[in-house]
Amino acid sequence: MDLKLEVLVIPVSDVDRAKAFYEQLGFRLDADFPVGDDFRVVQVTPPGSEASIILGKGVSTAAPGSVQGLHLVVTDIEAARAELLARGADVSDVWHDADGVFHHPGTTNRVSGPHPERASYGSFASFEDPDGNGWILQEVVTRAPGR
Template sequence: MELKLELVLLPVTDVDRAKAFYADKCGFHVHVDHRAGENFRVVQMDPPGSACSIAFGVGITDAAPGSIKGLHLVVTDIVAVRDELAAKGLEVSEVRHMKDGWQPGVDPDHTDYNSFADFADPDGNTWVLQEKGYQA
């Protein structure tokens, strides 16, 4: 059996604001922006390099805007990714690691799954950057 996660729905209040945020500040690629009348719109985007997309819009979920917490984006160089996102104007936390409990800064050994940074979209849906596979 094979199960592939390919789409996550995000509840947002303003579709155009969310689209601009994810495209301009996060660098996500827009694949679909489709309307079918006043009560249906879907925008589908994906993070660079990801096989899983996000979708938001009108008439696609009844979840409360901002209710999705802790979606993970796995990166190979958390410092570089964090700096690139911050340079685009994204408010992203400083990198922290948990090798010896939660500490500010980067794990000097870059051990997998120990370094994190996070950010939120305009509605409060939250994302976590997590480092895995760092190679100097």
């Protein structure tokens, strides 16, 4: 059985501000359904992604800004960072984790610069949306077997 991730719900405080932010980053607007004063569904998709995010009003009980560790895979971490900066995102410098396996939450164990061997899955940069929902860019040039 295939189970494909389709949508993640991201809690935001201001739907129009969040929608504008993600569109400015190049996310495709798939839908904007205002269904009254208390319910609105906005769906956007990152460039090249098969999975989308939904933000809106009345779509989540989670606190705005509470979602962390959302990963966007890129093939060139430095080029992706530069493009997001040019589009107005406040993106961290590129970093890798001292343990070289994944990364710790927050800024614990971060080492400045890309992974020393530029190993796939080893270099990161991060940014937040206007509410503080946290995104991680992860460089993957060669996927691990079976992925």
